[in-house]
Amino acid sequence: MPPFARLFSVTLVVCRYRLLSLLPAHPIRPLLVFLQYLVPTSWRGTGDLSEGERLRLALEELGPIFIKFGQLMATRRDLLPPDWTDSLARLQDQVAPFDGGEARQKVQANLPKPFDQVFATFDERPLAAASVAQVHPATLLDGREVVVKVLRPGVEMRVERDLRVMGFGARILEKLWADSRYFHPVRVVRDYQSVIRGELDLEQEASNSETMRRHFLFSSLLHIPEVHLDVSSRQVMISDRIYGIPVNDIERIKAAGIDPRALAERGVEIFFAQVFRHNFFHADMHPGNIFVNPANPDLPQYMAVDCAIAGRLSRHDLNVLGRMVLAVMREDYPMLVDLVIRAGWSNAPIDRHRFEQEATQLLAPVRSASLEQLEFAPLILRLFDLAREYHIEAPVQYVLLMKTLVHIEGLGRSIYPQLDIWTVGRPLLEAWMMEEYGPAATLNKLRNRLPEWTAQLPEMPDLLRDALENLRDHPQRQQDMEFRLALNLRRNRRRALAGVGAVALGLLAGIDALLAGSGWAWPLAGAGAVLLAWSLRA
Numbered sequence: 001m002p003p004f005a006r007l008f009s010v011t012l013v014v015c016r017y018r019l020l021s022l023l024p025a026h027p028i029r030p031l032l033v034f035l036q037y038l039v040p041t042s043w044r045g046t047g048d049l050s051e052g053e054r055l056r057l058a059l060e061e062l063g064p065i066f067i068k069f070g071q072l073m074a075t076r077r078d079l080l081p082p083d084w085t086d087s088l089a090r091l092q093d094q095v096a097p098f099d100g101g102e103a104r105q106k107v108q109a110n111l112p113k114p115f116d117q118v119f120a121t122f123d124e125r126p127l128a129a130a131s132v133a134q135v136h137p138a139t140l141l142d143g144r145e146v147v148v149k150v151l152r153p154g155v156e157m158r159v160e161r162d163l164r165v166m167g168f169g170a171r172i173l174e175k176l177w178a179d180s181r182y183f184h185p186v187r188v189v190r191d192y193q194s195v196i197r198g199e200l201d202l203e204q205e206a207s208n209s210e211t212m213r214r215h216f217l218f219s220s221l222l223h224i225p226e227v228h229l230d231v232s233s234r235q236v237m238i239s240d241r242i243y244g245i246p247v248n249d250i251e252r253i254k255a256a257g258i259d260p261r262a263l264a265e266r267g268v269e270i271f272f273a274q275v276f277r278h279n280f281f282h283a284d285m286h287p288g289n290i291f292v293n294p295a296n297p298d299l300p301q302y303m304a305v306d307c308a309i310a311g312r313l314s315r316h317d318l319n320v321l322g323r324m325v326l327a328v329m330r331e332d333y334p335m336l337v338d339l340v341i342r343a344g345w346s347n348a349p350i351d352r353h354r355f356e357q358e359a360t361q362l363l364a365p366v367r368s369a370s371l372e373q374l375e376f377a378p379l380i381l382r383l384f385d386l387a388r389e390y391h392i393e394a395p396v397q398y399v400l401l402m403k404t405l406v407h408i409e410g411l412g413r414s415i416y417p418q419l420d421i422w423t424v425g426r427p428l429l430e431a432w433m434m435e436e437y438g439p440a441a442t443l444n445k446l447r448n449r450l451p452e453w454t455a456q457l458p459e460m461p462d463l464l465r466d467a468l469e470n471l472r473d474h475p476q477r478q479q480d481m482e483f484r485l486a487l488n489l490r491r492n493r494r495r496a497l498a499g500v501g502a503v504a505l506g507l508l509a510g511i512d513a514l515l516a517g518s519g520w521a522w523p524l525a526g527a528g529a530v531l532l533a534w535s536l537r538a
Helices: 004-016 029-038 040-044 051-062 064-073 082-088 100-110 155-176 178-182 185-200 202-215 250-255 260-277 315-329 333-343 352-367 376-389 396-415 421-437 439-516 521-535
Strands: 119-122 133-140 145-151 236-240 290-293 301-304
Touching: 004 040, 004 051, 004 155, 004 439, 029 040, 029 439, 051 064, 051 082, 064 082, 064 155, 064 185, 100 133, 100 145, 100 236, 145 202, 155 185, 155 439, 185 202, 202 236, 202 260, 250 260, 250 396, 260 301, 260 315, 260 396, 260 421, 315 333, 315 396, 315 421, 333 352, 352 376, 439 521
Parallel strands: none
Antiparallel strands: 119 133, 133 145, 145 236, 290 301
16 A cells, blocks of 8 residues: 555645646546646646656655656656656755764664774764765774765665555556556566665675676776675675775876776776676766776776666677677668567567668768767667657666666766777677677587487477467467456556546545635545545455
8 A cells, every 4th residue: 555645745746747747648637637737736837847847846856766766767768758858867866964973873783793893983974975875984993994884764664655656656557548558657666666675775785896896806997895794784884995086077087197098998898898798787887986096097997886776687688789789880770670679679569661761760870970979878869769669668677788878988978078989899799799609609508508408309299299289279368368458457447547536536635624624525535545445456
């Protein structure tokens, strides 16, 4: 059950920015818009704000958890219009720090040892503060400088409350609008829930950090600070403190004698190494998390913190991604279209010829542009715009990867505007493809699978007979499935309508209680509760 007090406050903000007017066409949409205008918060209007700006301001007013959701959705150009994603990309997660004394108490409560047996000093003034946690500098008894990341008090309860509200709204939307199957609101919210819950688990972040640190332990490309696992926990994480130049401080980078071109190209190498060599990538590489080590200007090294959000692709998705990127770099557009169709990401039939024509028209001019105009990340974003028109939805790990790529190229071009990610990335990608799918790799896979295939050989006739029988019975099973789906769709629509009616009655009850005082508030609320209980029944 959703928390009704929070649901009520979210509804007021939704009406304040008239977001119900943004819903797709549906017979009940005019009723919802009419009910929206009955709520006093909507009477101020929205002025000349665009749809995307209204959505952005509403999420900012709803608080950090909704802001983080909006930031993630800013990368979903395969699902949302460009105006919405462009506005969501400007969302800022700015919160005031909480009391340092309270942070100290929380750290002490979560340490496996007494506070004085771990720290020599602990500064109650935070180095940084975010919506989920804040960071304090400290010194261990052995003299090592560390940073202590501690979750905000009560943040887990607030996150779960807002996630339940999001899940409730997504279920209503998916039941009410048949076309929502093209953008799967329930699955999108579920994906976000896994991301934000990962940020709440500092043990998971510590594990991600240590995994990534081991991958680059003897590399001059990237440094990840060591986490002190023996004194860290789910709510407190202690790691070595680093001293680096913020990656967006270009003047200090140049003053340290670091070659901007070498630094930018090494950033591209890190991206391809994380994705294709290790299949484990830092998915939150914005400037606040990336620094540059000034110790060795000839071999500039990046330093990364905050590994709470990390991505890993399945073997199949990694193969598809590598071949897609290589197809774009080689200007093999028919191969790109073939890969997209065979990946099975579309929720509707694709007109292959038309899709190939549009992809070629989009990509060919970009690939022939001058070096200064040639950007990889905006091209990927435009491909996602095209994908949305064909109801093609990439897996969430691809979305995290695209977000990382946008950050990497943006950082690289801010350091060295002439960065050519195509030229730097193509040999790295081709070398990986040869290692994974070249003759030697193919022979090795055949040798490893031969015993398994030999053991399965006697079962092949039975498997072939079962497959033919299944093929014979397929039409009847498909008809039965279509009938059940249609029945469930009608049932879900009735429940969704009841849920919307319950919310409307709750709003009217709230308005009557706050403004009119006519005595109808309790009957309206009771009727709404009955409707809501019926709509949510199993």
